[in-house]
Amino acid sequence: MADSSPNVVDPPTATGRTAGWMLALPLLAVAVYFARLLPAVAGGETFQFARDWVPSLGLRLSFTLDGLSLLFVLMVCVVGTLVLIYAGGYMAGRKYLGRFFTFLVLFTVSMLGLVLADNLLLLYVFWELTSICSYFLIGFESDRPQARAAALQALLVTGGGGLALLAGVILLARAGGSYELSALLNQGDALRTHALYVPALLLILAGAFTKSAQFPFHFWLPGAMEAPTPVSAYLHSATMVKAGVYLMARLSPALGGTELWLWTVTGVGGVTMVVAAWMSLTQSDLKRILAYSTVSALGMLTFLIGLGGPLASQAAMAYLIGHALYKGALFFVAGSVDHETGTRDINQLSGLGKAMPMTALASAVAALSMAGLPPLFGFIAKELAYEATLHAPAKIWITTAAVTASVLLIAAAALAGLRPFLGKARATPRPAHEAPLSMLLGPLVLGVLSLVFGVWPAWAADALVSAATSAVVGQQQSVHLALWHGVTPPLVLSAITLACGIAVYAARGLILRLSALWGRAAQWGPAGWYELALRGLNGLAISQTRLLQSGYLRHYLMITVGATVALVGYALFARGVWRANVDWTDLRIYEAALAALILMAILMAILKESRLAAIAALGVVGYGVALIFVLFGAPDLAMTQFLVETLTVILFVLVFYHLPEDQRVREGAGRWRDAALAIAVGGLMSALVLVGTPENFPPISSFFDEHSVPQGHGRNVVNVILVDFRAMDTMGEITVLSIAAAGVYALLKLRKRPDSVTDDVEQARAEDQAAVTSDVAPTPEPPKPPRATDLDEASASFILRPASRLLFPLLLLFSIFLLFRGHNEPGGGFSGGLVAASAFILYRFAFGVQATRGLLPVSPLSLFGGGLLISASCGVLALLEGYPLLTALWSTWFVPGFGELHVGTPLLFDVGVYITVIGVTLTIILPLAEE
Amino acid sequence: METVLAIVVGCLYAAGIYMMLRRSLFKLILGLVLLSHGANLLIFTVGGLTRGRPPIAPPGATQPPTPSADPLPQSLILTAIVIGFAVLAFSLVLFHRGYQTFGSDDPDDLKVSE
Known part of the structure; x- marks a missing residue:
């Protein structure tokens, strides 16, 4: 092995090289599996597989194997196998090989999914997966800013196109009534006349053009050459960039054949192939020459698919195969040259043939195929393309474009594939030597395939091209390829092309000078x-x-x-909903007085700078609102509001008792601006109230009125709604209460420095433990001597203590009474719980926090936790009985001397609410009172 | 009476928003309370006002007398009141801790201490 450090067996090096071979094996097996299906598929058979994924979205895991899919699958598998082996050698000794191979394999799988998917949404998912893999592989050398920028550019361009594709696919499914390709491809005539045809086509083409680097989206592909060369050979030449071509070919039976299709696809493809071929001649980096020539080849494929029909389709399929074979090989060669000499600049490379004979041989075969010379497969492909252009509409223009691109590509082939190996050897950054076996296998195998396919097309090429063409055209085709057709117009064109190509290569100096003039305009490209x-x-x-x-x-x-x-x-304003029911006639004097009281209290709350005064005014507002509830038939609300308002004032005082008054902030004109905004809001809300009265929107509550007694066994409809009809909402609400209380607890108890937090938790836990253990016998003992704080001193009055001692059990009793009568009369878990909590708070003001904690059987935290648990378990009971969560379960008992007694889970649910409310309130207020 | 309550609701909202725009966390919390009163009263009024007839069926009857107050907004408001209390408690305690940490009542001062 003639690598840079052959004598030192570097563990990562060894791993990398083995990994390539190991990963290649399963892919080769896949290739063999699919290759064995070729005869059947060429005979017109298709293979299908489908499972539902998200049926409501029309998303199915459906796959179809037909000729077009098979051609791509074999390309992905064969080139992939060679790339993995090659990468093992090329990447040996680099860091993050695991990541590299992971993305390479993930890409392979995504690409296979893309070309096999029958469902268009599934195809889109795989489409985007290939873009993401491409992103990570281009940016693999992430320490280089150029690599990162190129990766992002590729992702943004192809990703943006992907979004367009998704939109187009959705429109197409709207038009065709299905996301399944197998269903859409049969209804081409209906689709082409559908109103959504034009937008769907243009969006799908936008996706295909960005992915396959068509002008003007071509620029990301040369940028993507920042990727390691195996990636360029695989993703950015042989497979991924052909996904757009695949999609256009796939959809051409459904969408193709219209004027719009012909001129858009052929036009864009034609411009791309000529411009990119020209650009490839102006480059000096081997990989960039190949990248631009790839863009040109993609343009040629798009161009041929745009023409449509059996001739152009078979030309496109043959060109696809030919390109994958020669361009893959040339990228491998470029990588080997870079790897073994340290440079890719063609101006520094010459005469490598002596040092790298095998590489040079593979390169020559590939370059000649690219130039379209017999007996290589590239020749057959180019002849077919000429045949197709000669039968196209406006054939002069079309054929001229194809010939021009081919002429320029001959020069590019010579530049990239021949020139570095011919001539006198020059010194390179590293002394040149032959590449290792793993890096020779790829280009040689592909070169041999180019030759075999060309000389002996009946072996596999006929079947592949026939099967794929059948799928593209939509009817069974039988293609017989041959090198020699006699002296035909395409042959004449080939001869002209070759002559011109050699001339262009000779005149490259002129091209470079021309493009230098052009260079300044390029920044506006x-x-x-x-x-x-x-x-x-x-x-x-x-x-x-x-x-x-x-x-x-x-x-x-x-x-x-x-x-x-x-x-x-x-x-x-716009809807003219201005039927405001302004009506002063039914006003009663005490109601007006109450409203005036509230308004004055609001004004006080705003204007008073003293905090205590503002808090007092706020309390008046709250009590006023509660009185409104009393007057208008809402006793439950009134009770709750009174209790909460009391607790609110206590809470405010506890928090602000020790704090100094505000620093006064001068606000100036801001006041008036805020006032104007506030008045606008107020006016709007007033208007909403007047518009939204029941005269305009009839109430929906009759259901509750009618069913409360017969089904809910309760006469207090409000309470029945809370614990039965809408118990799920109430469950959510007491959960919110508990979360707020837990938040308060965390803020007050878990504090100080972060490093002592654990101590705090433990301390808090110890306190809770103490609270639990001290009350094994939960009889309210006479209070222990209170720990005096200043607030305690102040409140330890003669009246408060005896009164509290008397009131505390009475209030508790009353709260339980409220809880149980709540189902039939005003009351219930919320107001009962608040009364009970108030009892504890009263006790706290009389005897201090310690004594109050002593009264509780468990800590307030466990209290609300337990309450939640009780309420939730009522819901689970219903589940156990086979009803939906929180369905009420009732049983009727006959109690002598009392009559029928209904016992049901809603009552237990309300007990849970009661306990939760006590726990929440005490969790909030007791620690604050401790401070 | 709807008209009068509409004005009260409007004033509660206006006062609430105005207070929340002040440069004082205490006033902000005060504004929050006024705003929740406004919201509760808005639901109550929009649900329709019925004087002195709670939605409670008399003993033996199968449904509340007609007309009686609408029970649905009432049950909405009842939980809203209690939740409003819990949220108020949380914001008060948050303010309390903030004040202990930053020594300021001005939300603009908290901004620089992020």
């Missing part, structure tokens, strides 16, 4: 647009972020609120 678009997009993102994300809470709020006012206000 497609690659320049890409740069510009990328910079523009970044700039837009930065400026809109600066505009919208100032980092000031006020600004976010203003934008949100302002947008809401504008949009909702516009909707109200």
